[in-house]
Amino acid sequence: MLDGPPGELLRCCEEQLAQLGLLPRPPGEAAGAAAGDKPVPAATPPHSAERHAGKPIAAGSVPAAVPHAEGARESAASPLLEVDSLTFAYPGGREALHGIHAKIYPGDWVLLTGENGSGKTTLSRLIMGLLPAPAGSIRWQGEDIKGMAVYRRAEQIGYVFQQPEYMFTAPNVWEELIYSLHGGVPVKKRRELSAAEQERARFLLEKAGLTDRLHMSPYLLSQGEKRLLSVISQLMLPRALYILDEPTSGMDYAAIDRVIGLCQHMLEEGSAILMITHDPELIKEHATSFIHL
Numbered sequence: 701m702l703d704g705p706p707g708e709l710l711r712c713c714e715e716q717l718a719q720l721g722l723l724p725r726p727p728g729e730a731a732g733a734a735a736g737d738k739p740v741p742a743a744t745p746p747h748s749a750e751r752h753a754g755k756p757i758a759a760g761s762v763p764a765a766v767p768h769a770e771g772a773r774e775s776a777a778s779p780l781l782e783v784d785s786l787t788f789a790y791p792g793g794r795e796a797l798h799g800i801h802a803k804i805y806p807g808d809w810v811l812l813t814g815e816n817g818s819g820k821t822t823l824s825r826l827i828m829g830l831l832p833a834p835a836g837s838i839r840w841q842g843e844d845i846k847g848m849a850v851y852r853r854a855e856q857i858g859y860v861f862q863q864p865e866y867m868f869t870a871p872n873v874w875e876e877l878i879y880s881l882h883g884g885v886p887v888k889k890r891r892e893l894s895a896a897e898q899e900r901a902r903f904l905l906e907k908a909g910l911t912d913r914l915h916m917s918p919y920l921l922s923q924g925e926k927r928l929l930s931v932i933s934q935l936m937l938p939r940a941l942y943i944l945d946e947p948t949s950g951m952d953y954a955a956i957d958r959v960i961g962l963c964q965h966m967l968e969e970g971s972a973i974l975m976i977t978h979d980p981e982l983i984k985e986h987a988t989s990f991i992h993l
C-alpha cells in the first residue's frame with residue numbers, strides 16, 4: 701500500500717510511483733520515455749574534471765571556477781595547450797607531478813594553485829621546455845611539445861619567472877623593457893623602435909606605474925616594482941599564452957590591481973594566461989578556470 705507523507709513515499713517507493721505514472725516528468729525529459737525508465741540525469745556542469753588537474757578543488761579552499769560553456773568553446777576554438785596524464789619526476793627525486801590533465805583555450809585566464817612543492821613551477825618549466833616533458837603528455841596547438849625547440853615555444857608563449865631577477869639583463873628599466881624586441885643585438889646595432897612598439901612600451905609602463913623609473917637599474921626597484929617590470933617586459937611581445945609564476949607575490953593591493961589590469965589587457969588582445977598564484981582569493985573573480993595541484 702502506498703500511503704504516508706509525500707517525502708517519505710518518495711524516499712521508499714519512488715520506483716513504484718514512477719511505474720504507476722504518479723511522478724511528474726522532470727522538465728525537458730523526452731515525452732515518449734516509457735514509464736519506469738530511469739530519469740535522464742541533468743547534463744554534467746561544463747567545468748569539472750577536465751578543467752581541473754590533479755585533486756578536485758576542495759570546497760571552500762579555492763573559489764568555484766567561473767565555468768565556461770565547454771561544448772560551445774570546443775566547437776569555437778581548439779585548445780592552445782593540452783596536458784594529458786602528465787607524470788614527472790626529477791632525476792633521483794620523488795614524483796613532482798602525477799597524472800595531470802588540463803586544457804587552456806584562447807582567452808582563458810587559468811589560475812594554477814597548490815601547496816608549496818606541489819609542482820606548479822615544474823609544470824610551467826615542462827611547458828616551456830626548461831625540463832624534458834614525457835612524449836605525448838603536453839601538446840601545443842595539437843603538436844606534441846616534446847619535439848618543439850625551446851625557441852619555438854618562446855615565440856608563442858611568454859614566461860615570467862618566479863624570481864624577477866632571473867630575467868634582468870639590461871642596465872635600466874627602459875632597456876630591460878625593450879630588450880626582447882632586439883634579442884641579443886648590441887645597442888649600437890639596434891634598429892629604431894616602430895611607433896607601435898614605442899606606444900606599447902609607454903602604455904605598459906603607465907599601466908605598471910613605472911613611467912618615472914626609466915633610468916633606474918632594475919635591481920634597485922622595490923620587489924613589487926621588479927615583478928611588474930618582469931611582467932611587462934614579457935608583455936612587450938604579443939604571445940598566444942603568457943605563463944606568470946607568482947606575479948603578485950609580496951605585492952600590495954594597488955600593485956596587484958596593476959597586474960590584474962595588465963592581464964585583462966592581454967586577454968582583450970586574445971591571449972590566454974596561466975597564472976601560478978598563492979593568492980587565488982584576490983584574483984578569482986577574473987579567472988575563467990582553475991588547476992589545483
Ligand SMILES: Nc1ncnc2c1ncn2[C@@H]1O[C@H](COP(=O)(O)OP(=O)(O)OP(=O)(O)O)[C@@H](O)[C@H]1O
Nearest residue numbers: 790791793796814815816817818819820821822823
Ligand atoms: N631541480 C630539482 N631537482 C629535484 N627536485 C626538484 C627540483 N626542482 C624542484 N624539485 C622538487 O619538485 C617538487 C615541486 O617543486 P616546484 O618548484 O614545482 O613546486 P611549486 O608548487 O612551484 O612550489 P612553490 O609554491 O613553493 O613555488 C618539490 O618537492 C621540489 O623540491
